[in-house]
Amino acid sequence: MSSPHSAGQWGFKILLSWKQRQPRSVNKRKVLADALREVYRDDLAGLVDGNFKPKSRSTTTKAVIPQQEVTRQHTSSIVEPKTKYTARGVPPTGSGSDNPEDTDSEEGNSDDDSTKEFFEKWRNHDGVYINSSTPRGRCLIINNFKFEPEMRNRYGTEHDLNSLKDLFTKFKYTVTVKTDLTARDIKDTLNEESKQSMHDMYESFVLAILSHGTVDAVYGVDNETVPYKEIYNYFNGENCKSLIGKPKIIIIQACQGKDEDGGVVPDGGEVKQDDNVDASSPSPSDLMDEKDYPDGAQKSPTMADFFIATATTQDYVSWRNTQTGTWFIQALVHIYRKYAGKKDISAMSSKVNSLVASKTSTAGKKQIPDFRNRLRKKFYFFPGH
Structure with a gap:
């Protein structure tokens, strides 16, 4: 008798064969x-x-471990639920709350926005990364919930985990989840992932880490840190040859310090257009001198093709709601679900920033994510194709 796993694979092959035989005009x-x-x-x-x-979609995941970056309670959510927050990220007893590291809960309404025409127009465009393999690639999620006594457990992280799993499964990624890893375990897991032979066959890669953090580093559950730079280096051109030239999306939900953003009020002053221009900046022609062009085979910069999304900026906390998840992850999932069909990842980042920035904790605190774009082309998830 075949195992459930092989039976599932067989069923998938039958469905795939059926789909391929249907005329394009049929709504499969x-x-x-x-x-x-x-x-x-x-x-x-x-x-x-x-x-x-x-x-029970949001509560049946294997890693139902709460997350605690900086446990602060804030109200957030795409619908701005009213929850109380405590000062060090600890939810009030007996109630759900936002902690630094808190997000929206409202879901977007379309992961299938991308029309066939849009997909066909851009899938092989020179200025767009190819991302049409099935699966698109691997998605590794590291979810740390239960920490050693010195740090609080990250309650609410299960909502982020479930949201990300659902999103990237629908985006046709093979999702793997690792939970409650020490710093050493995180490094070993990333090293093992970088050696995955399957990357050769796929066209992109997603890594999401949900944990506590400090400046440019995440914590393992043993309260030891793993620097961001080390995380990126596992997948750079030197250490992960199978991902050279392919987009690597890294999402980190963690605090980057202990500062809380109290926000500012505009004073009405206008910024002149000239203020945005640095006269000493090099012109495009200065940056493209003939002597800079190699006469041999074209190479890729070691750290090229990364898109890095972090929950907050250096020194600041991020907010998490124990009942809905973090502001950042829930906003990101909401925006990706709604716009990934026709917007590239960079364009969606501005929308994520706007959504997170619109939130305010009950204590009047704010948050802004940080995106670093090292992509050389536009990157689309092309959901639904």
């Missing part, structure tokens, strides 16, 4: 949903057409 999703309803599987039909959400 509708046909499959209708067929499921014919055999009284309305629950599965609902999942296929997107109108049904399983009841």
Whole structure:
């Protein structure tokens, strides 16, 4: 008898074969949903057409471990729920709360925005990364919840974990989750991931780390740190040859210090256009001198093709709601679900910034994410294709 795993693979092959044989004009999703309803599987039909959400989706994940970066309680959520926050990221007893590291909960309404025309137009464009393999690539999520006594557990992190798993599964990534890793375990896991032979066959890679943090570093559950630079280096051109030239998306939900952003009020002063220009800046021609061009094979910079998204800027805390997740991850998931069909990752980042910046904790604190774009082309997730 075949194992459940092999049976699942066989079922997937049958569905894939059926899909490939259907004319392009056929709405395959509708046909499959209708067929499921014919055999009284309305629950599965609902999942296929997107109108049904399983009841315990946000609480059935294997790693249901809460997350605690800097445990502060704040109200946040795409719908701005009103929750109380405590001063060091600790939720009030008996209530859900936002802690630094807190996010929105409202979901976006479309992971299938991308029309066939848009996909066909951009999938092989010179200025766009190829990202149409199935799976698109691997997605590794490290979720730290239970820390040694010196640090609080990260309650609410399970919501971020479930949201990210659901998002990247729908975006056609193979998702792997690791939970409660020490600093040494994090390094070993990243090193092992960088050696994965499957990267050769796929076209992009996603890494998400949900943990406590300090300036430019994340904590393992043993309260030891792993520097951001070391995390990136596992996947650079020297250490991960199979990802050279491919987009590497790194998402880090963690505090970067203990400062809390009290926000500022504009004083009405205008910024002149000239203030944005540095007269001593080199012109484009200065940067493209002939002597800078190699006459041999074209090489890629070692740290090229990275897109790094961190929850907050250096020295500041991030906020987490124990009932809905972190401001940053929930905002990112919401924006990606809604706009990934037709917007590249850089354009979506501005929307994530705007959404997170619109939130305010009950104590009047703010937060702004930090994005670092080292991509050389536009990157689209192309969901639905």
